[in-house]
Amino acid sequence: MNFVEQFFDWLLSFDKETLIYAASAIGAGLAMIAGIGPGVGQGYAAGKGAEAVGLNPKGSKQSTMVMLLGAAVAETSGILALVVAIILLYGNPIVNVQGASIILAASAIGAGFSMIAGIGPGIGQGYAAGKATEAVGRRPKLHSAVVRTMFLGQAVAQTTGIYALIIALVLMFANPFIR
Amino acid sequence: MNGVDLIKACSAIGAGLAMIAGIGPGIGQGYAAGKGAEGVGRQPEAQGDIVRTMLLGAAVAETTGIYGLIVALILLFANPFF
Numbered sequence: 089m090n091f092v093e094q095f096f097d098w099l100l101s102f103d104k105e106t107l108i109y110a111a112s113a114i115g116a117g118l119a120m121i122a123g124i125g126p127g128v129g130q131g132y133a134a135g136k137g138a139e140a141v142g143l144n145p146k147g148s149k150q151s152t153m154v155m156l157l158g159a160a161v162a163e164t165s166g167i168l169a170l171v172v173a174i175i176l177l178y179g180n181p182i183v184n185v186q187g188a189s190i191i192l193a194a195s196a197i198g199a200g201f202s203m204i205a206g207i208g209p210g211i212g213q214g215y216a217a218g219k220a221t222e223a224v225g226r227r228p229k230l231h232s233a234v235v236r237t238m239f240l241g242q243a244v245a246q247t248t249g250i251y252a253l254i255i256a257l258v259l260m261f262a263n264p265f266i267r
Numbered sequence: 268m269n270g271v272d273l274i275k276a277c278s279a280i281g282a283g284l285a286m287i288a289g290i291g292p293g294i295g296q297g298y299a300a301g302k303g304a305e306g307v308g309r310q311p312e313a314q315g316d317i318v319r320t321m322l323l324g325a326a327v328a329e330t331t332g333i334y335g336l337i338v339a340l341i342l343l344f345a346n347p348f349f
Contacts, residue, residue: 103270105270106271106273106274107273109274109277109349110276110277110278110348111277112348113277113278113280113281113342113346113348114277114281114284115281116281116342117280117281117282118281120286120288120334120335120339121284121285121288121335122288123288123291123292123332123334124331125291125331126291126328126330126331127288127289127290127291127292127328127329127331127332128290128294128298128328129295130295131291131292131295131297131298131299131324131325132295132299133327133328134296134298134299134302134320134321134324134325134328135299135300135302135303135321136302137299137320137321137324138299138303138305138306138318138320138324139302139305139306141306141313141316141317142303142305142306142307142310142313142317143306143309145313148316148320151320152319155320155323156323156327159324159327163327163330166330166331166334173285173338174338177338210291210331214295
């Protein structure tokens with residue numbers, strides 16, 4: 089008997105609830121990797137904010153405001169990952185589902201993997217926030233037009249993060265493999 | 268090996284994975300610090316404003332690292348599964 093078969097036999101020797109909780113613990117950890125994105129993006133925005141204030145100290149208020157607005161949007165994918173991790177830890181919906189335990193356990197890990205996609209929107213939206221801060225620092229009067237454009241771009245950048253959230257929610261709440 | 272042991276082992280893996288998130292704030296805040304130093308070098312008289320904006324932004328960038336830490340600590344010390 090080869091190693092893979094032995095491994096699956098060993099996994100299946102546990103009861104269903106145990107296996108799902110173990111997989112959910114791994115899934116919650118995987119989901120939190122998404123935190124890389126907002127961290128990088130918001131840091132870029134913070135750097136651009138410091139740069140803008142240095143170039144134009146009079147526009148300091150507007151620059152800081154735009155930086156915080158953009159950073160708040162960049163935070164969303166980190167929050168979505170946190171929500172998925174908390175659901176897996178405290179409101180685990182998978183335990184109550186009838187079905188093969190190995191599929192349910194793999195779904196919990198898959199939901200966590202899916203949320204890693206949050207890295208992308210986090211970095212991208214943070215970059216947009218940084219560039220908007222730079223522009224406002226240079227010309228504080230164009231503040232509202234710049235912020236509007238930034239929000240529009242960030243909304244588009246968010247889409248792949250939302251796709252990941254949908255897949256994670258499908259795996260947790262409406263698993264198509266279990267009929 | 269019983270079931271609780273498997274959950275504990277996987278919780279250890281999960282806690283480690285959660286902390287990978289620390290990559291992001293590290294990179295981002297480092298960039299912010301670099302730009303802050305650049306700004307102060309160019310306009311030393313605006314140092315107070317520059318450092319304030321930089322610290323504010325860096326505090327926001329820290330949040331996801333703290334989320335990862337919280338989930339890791341929950342898995343280690345307040346595990347809801349056993």
